[in-house]
Amino acid sequence: MRNGIWRDDEDFFCMVDGVDRTFCDDKAGAYEVARELKRRNGGCIIGIRDRATGTKVIMGEDGRTL
Numbered sequence: 001m002r003n004g005i006w007r008d009d010e011d012f013f014c015m016v017d018g019v020d021r022t023f024c025d026d027k028a029g030a031y032e033v034a035r036e037l038k039r040r041n042g043g044c045i046i047g048i049r050d051r052a053t054g055t056k057v058i059m060g061e062d063g064r065t066l
Contacts, residue, residue, distance in 0.1 A: 012049065020049065
């Protein structure tokens with residue numbers, strides 16, 4: 001966000017089973033949210049999508065990325 005305006009090329013989304021669920025404005029926050037989502041929803045695929053590059057990272061069972 002710059003000057004109160006959301007931009008499509010910034011920040012991160014935490015995904016549950018491929019669907020964007022939680023918006024995070026920094027990388028560290030996104031990883032923390034993803035770890036908590038994985039802890040609560042062990043059977044789901046939890047990931048992080050970088051809005052700037054489109055890169056997706058999947059969270060493993062142990063809280064590390066795959």
